[in-house]
Amino acid sequence: MTERSMHSADNSVASVVRQLLRDETHAEHVRLNQHPLLRGITRSDYSMAMYRLVLVAYHHFYRVVESAIDRSLSSLTISFSYEPRRKLQWIAEDLEKLGIDPQDSHFFTASPLASLPVLNVGQLVGLLYTVEGSSLGGQVISRHLATHHGLTPANGARFFYGYGERIPEFWREFERFMDTTLIDDEAISCATDSAKKTFAMMESILDGCHAQQAN
Numbered sequence: 001m002t003e004r005s006m007h008s009a010d011n012s013v014a015s016v017v018r019q020l021l022r023d024e025t026h027a028e029h030v031r032l033n034q035h036p037l038l039r040g041i042t043r044s045d046y047s048m049a050m051y052r053l054v055l056v057a058y059h060h061f062y063r064v065v066e067s068a069i070d071r072s073l074s075s076l077t078i079s080f081s082y083e084p085r086r087k088l089q090w091i092a093e094d095l096e097k098l099g100i101d102p103q104d105s106h107f108f109t110a111s112p113l114a115s116l117p118v119l120n121v122g123q124l125v126g127l128l129y130t131v132e133g134s135s136l137g138g139q140v141i142s143r144h145l146a147t148h149h150g151l152t153p154a155n156g157a158r159f160f161y162g163y164g165e166r167i168p169e170f171w172r173e174f175e176r177f178m179d180t181t182l183i184d185d186e187a188i189s190c191a192t193d194s195a196k197k198t199f200a201m202m203e204s205i206l207d208g209c210h211a212q213q214a215n
């Protein structure tokens with residue numbers, strides 16, 4: 001047990017950095033859960049029209065985010081492979097299965113997103129916290145999509161299935177990575193700021209798709 005870890009309720013060791021990021025972004029997470037496109041996603045009356053818009057929004061988000069992750073990792077000397085965690089291809093697969101072109105202006109008219117700059121270590125870890133953490137919620141969403149809509153990894157819900165049974169293992173590895181990289185106040189502050197910005201970016205893309213649906 002180090003000063004960077006502590007026992008959580010189930011007596012496993014939880015990362016202090018993770019607890020901090022979770023507390024700091026709690027309000028942003030709640031806001032996203034209540035977004036008009038997401039708030040009913042675990043319910044039986046959630047519409048496939050909404051689900052299609054969510055996939056289009058996520059496609060735009062991950063296109064920008066994964067490009068920033070790739071460029072940032074190649075400029076840094078940290079040992080982390082994003083390769084097994086890549087998600088854009090899963091969303092592209094889902095869109096194809098459902099016959100949707102994410103560039104179709106019917107789904108998304110907001111001005112194209114500017115690309116993100118190359119990030120420093122703290123900023124990169126904060127962004128990764130948001131996207132990797134969302135896979136924890138993804139497993140809950142995945143179960144409901146299967147139960148209520150018959151959506152499985154094979155027919156349009158590959159993204160929300162994520163790492164499947166390996167989610168806990170991928171998350172533990174990511175927590176260790178956060179603990180070894182966010183080692184001073186400066187890095188932690190950059191990570192917190194970046195995690196919040198990443199949540200805000202997701203919200204603004206969802207808004208763009210939702211506005212289009214209302215037209």
Ligand code: HEM
Binds near residue numbers: 136137141
């Ligand atoms: C309606 C949509 C969503 C639902 C129902 C949901 C649900 C959840 C749940 C149940 C957890 C906790 C899982 C666990 O501890 O095992 C979680 C964690 C998390 N979610 Fe979401 N989520 C949603 C959307 C999002 C989105 C869009 C993002 C960001 C892009 C996000 C980011 C996160 C993060 C970062 C965590 C980890 C928090 C921590 O450190 O424990 N979530 N979500």
